[in-house]
Amino acid sequence: MVTLTVDGPVSQNEICYIHTGGDSLMAEVIKVVGSQVYVQVFESTRGLKVGAEADFTGHMLEVTLGPGMLSKNYDGLQNDLDKMEGVFLKRGQYTYPLDKESVWHFVPLAKVGDKVKASHWLGQVEENHQPLKIMVPFQQQGECTVKSIVAEGDYTIEDIIAILEDAEGNEVKVNMIQKWPVKVAMTNYVEKPRPFRLLETGVRVIDTLDPITEGGTGFIPGPFGTGKTVLQHAISKQAEADIVIIAACGERANEVVEIFTEFPELVDPHTGRKLMERTIIIANTSNMPVAAREASVYTAMTLGEFYRSMGLKVLLMADSTSRWAQALREMSNRMEELPGPDAFPMDLSSIISNFYGRCGYVKLYNGTTGSITFIGTVSPAGGNLKEPVTENTKKVARCFYALEQDRADRKRYPAINPIDSYSKYVEYPEFQEYIAKRIEPTWLDKVNELKTRLQRGKEISEQINILGDDGVPVEYHVTFWKAELIDFVILQQDAFDEIDAVTPLERQEEIMNLVIDICHTEFKFEVFNEVMDYFKRMINIGKQMNYAPFKSEKYYDYKEQMLDLLKERAISESVSKLLK
Numbered sequence: 001m002v003t004l005t006v007d008g009p010v011s012q013n014e015i016c017y018i019h020t021g022g023d024s025l026m027a028e029v030i031k032v033v034g035s036q037v038y039v040q041v042f043e044s045t046r047g048l049k050v051g052a053e054a055d056f057t058g059h060m061l062e063v064t065l066g067p068g069m070l071s072k073n074y075d076g077l078q079n080d081l082d083k084m085e086g087v088f089l090k091r092g093q094y095t096y097p098l099d100k101e102s103v104w105h106f107v108p109l110a111k112v113g114d115k116v117k118a119s120h121w122l123g124q125v126e127e128n129h130q131p132l133k134i135m136v137p138f139q140q141q142g143e144c145t146v147k148s149i150v151a152e153g154d155y156t157i158e159d160i161i162a163i164l165e166d167a168e169g170n171e172v173k174v175n176m177i178q179k180w181p182v183k184v185a186m187t188n189y190v191e192k193p194r195p196f197r198l199l200e201t202g203v204r205v206i207d208t209l210d211p212i213t214e215g216g217t218g219f220i221p222g223p224f225g226t227g228k229t230v231l232q233h234a235i236s237k238q239a240e241a242d243i244v245i246i247a248a249c250g251e252r253a254n255e256v257v258e259i260f261t262e263f264p265e266l267v268d269p270h271t272g273r274k275l276m277e278r279t280i281i282i283a284n285t286s287n288m289p290v291a292a293r294e295a296s297v298y299t300a301m302t303l304g305e306f307y308r309s310m311g312l313k314v315l316l317m318a319d320s321t322s323r324w325a326q327a328l329r330e331m332s333n334r335m336e337e338l339p340g341p342d343a344f345p346m347d348l349s350s351i352i353s354n355f356y357g358r359c360g361y362v363k364l365y366n367g368t369t370g371s372i373t374f375i376g377t378v379s380p381a382g383g384n385l386k387e388p389v390t391e392n393t394k395k396v397a398r399c400f401y402a403l404e405q406d407r408a409d410r411k412r413y414p415a416i417n418p419i420d421s422y423s424k425y426v427e428y429p430e431f432q433e434y435i436a437k438r439i440e441p442t443w444l445d446k447v448n449e450l451k452t453r454l455q456r457g458k459e460i461s462e463q464i465n466i467l468g469d470d471g472v473p474v475e476y477h478v479t480f481w482k483a484e485l486i487d488f489v490i491l492q493q494d495a496f497d498e499i500d501a502v503t504p505l506e507r508q509e510e511i512m513n514l515v516i517d518i519c520h521t522e523f524k525f526e527v528f529n530e531v532m533d534y535f536k537r538m539i540n541i542g543k544q545m546n547y548a549p550f551k552s553e554k555y556y557d558y559k560e561q562m563l564d565l566l567k568e569r570a571i572s573e574s575v576s577k578l579l580k
């Protein structure tokens with residue numbers, strides 16, 4: 001933090017550049033006390049001396065928005081990392097986030113005489129097969145009339161594509177570039193109804209058990225090394241979203257390098273095109289300046305809001321929001337503010353809820369809809385879920401995917417604890433109605449049954465631990481192993497297997513129905529040993545089935561084997577039901 005004396009007015013969050021030894025360091029105003037201004041420098045302040053001069057820009061930290069952002073790698077301040085010289089970011093080096101030379105094929109959507117307002121669509125260009133809208137500047141006040149608009153053709157982002165006339169008769173020239181301050185939420189929508197459409201992630205334990213919605217919020221708390229990053233990457237690879245924005249926030253650089261090297265090779269399972277074409281990465285790793293880390297999640301959110309205004313489905317991921325909160329803590333401590341719990345800022349709760357509040361499913365002015373779904377990870381120190389970041393996130397995020405050390409230790413991946421985790425969306429009547437239509441009316445009852453069985457399985461396993469295997473009736477073993485079957489065949493999923501990594505909804509439905517039918521089947525056993533051996537064979541077949549391509553010969557082969565196995569032990573009425 002640097003204290004400056006100013007000779008004119010400055011505003012909270014204004015950006016300034018401090019000049020030192022040939023470099024200009026970007027900084028943000030965090031407190032103004034008379035002519036004393038406290039600024040947080042986004043760079044290393046090494047070599048900065050008393051007496052250095054600074055220039056104020058008159059605007060807040062803002063991002064530049066327009067075509068050309070997809071598949072880019074940015075840092076937290078939206079510098080294009082590919083334009084950087086060398087491997088490491090040089091201090092004081094800032095690059096332009098878009099390409100001024102590229103040409104875009106513009107198709108007008110508005111016509112001369114149209115009345116338009118901020119964020120209304122004037123035309124569209126195509127980037128990586130996504131139709132991107134060119135909109136009326138977000139800051140535009142009141143209603144304007146389109147005075148002229150260019151014909152379909154190729155233009156650069158700086159070419160004027162339309163001229164508007166505002167209510168006072170002033171001309172407004174519009175090109176493809178927009179600017180927006182990252183800490184201000186975009187509210188250019190008409191309505192923000194509760195989200196109700198399922199966002200398919202391909203991860204069974206999420207889609208089947210605790211589904212997230214388009215425009216929904218969720219978070220993944222988990223102790224170190226329990227699989228937060230792997231799970232987030234899996235979701236970002238497979239989710240049925242138009243745009244995926246990944247904010248790597250304060251995590252190790254090697255994890256981000258993994259995304260940089262892996263994503264360009266991967267194919268989007270929904271469109272068959274390169275995954276990177278719909279992805280933007282905002283990297284602010286642990287070796288980058290802390291202050292820019294605070295900005296990086298806002299940068300990511302603002303990019304998301306930009307695409308949402310075009311009626312697209314955006315999925316935003318942040319790994320990890322704890323590192324973001326630590327950056328907030330560091331700044332608050334430097335300003336000598338009164339600390340809250342664990343030395344986090346007193347207003348941590350409102351900062352987190354404001355951030356999550358920017359997500360959502362929205363209706364735009366022309367009746368189309370867009371959404372930002374947000375999933376953040378939280379790394380609670382020592383796995384303590386009572387620490388402030390987890391607690392405050394829990395208050396605002398609607399889905400909770402608790403990764404558990406014990407499950408990770410036993411290699412039951414993804415290590416989401418099925419009993420503690422939840423999705424509040426299943427309680428929304430509009431979601432229930434949607435699921436009834438999209439999948440089937442009894443789906444959520446089946447999900448409840450699975451959860452009850454998992455809970456029962458856990459209770460029995462505790463009883464067996466105390467009383468011993470022969471201290472409980474044989475039926476208890478059967479109930480326990482039915483829960484294990486659910487665990488192994490539905491909950492556990494190999495993120496590193498090409499087939500098993502993604503389970504489309506239709507396949508999740510089939511596997512769930514099969515498992516539920518088996519759970520409803522009555523079996524005959526004499527002693528508990530038989531139960532274990534039998535169910536282990538069944539689990540093995542189920543797992544092989546998950547590895548086989550859906551509806552392939554192999555898949556049906558395993559299904560056949562499963563039915564044969566059932567016939568061995570199931571009492572006859574149950575089997576005849578299954579064979580139907």
Ligand SMILES: Nc1ncnc2c1ncn2[C@@H]1O[C@H](COP(=O)(O)OP(=O)(O)OP(=O)(O)O)[C@@H](O)[C@H]1O
Nearest residue numbers: 223224225226227228229230413414493494495496
């Ligand atoms: N779904 C999965 N399938 C197979 N292996 C997994 C899965 N999830 C996690 N793992 C294993 O767990 C390891 C640690 O996962 P990951 O790096 O995601 O943990 P993390 O919670 O992000 O850790 P950190 O707190 O250090 O960031 C992985 O390298 C991988 O071996």
Ligand SMILES: [Mg+2]
Nearest residue numbers: 228229251255
């Ligand atoms: Mg991680």
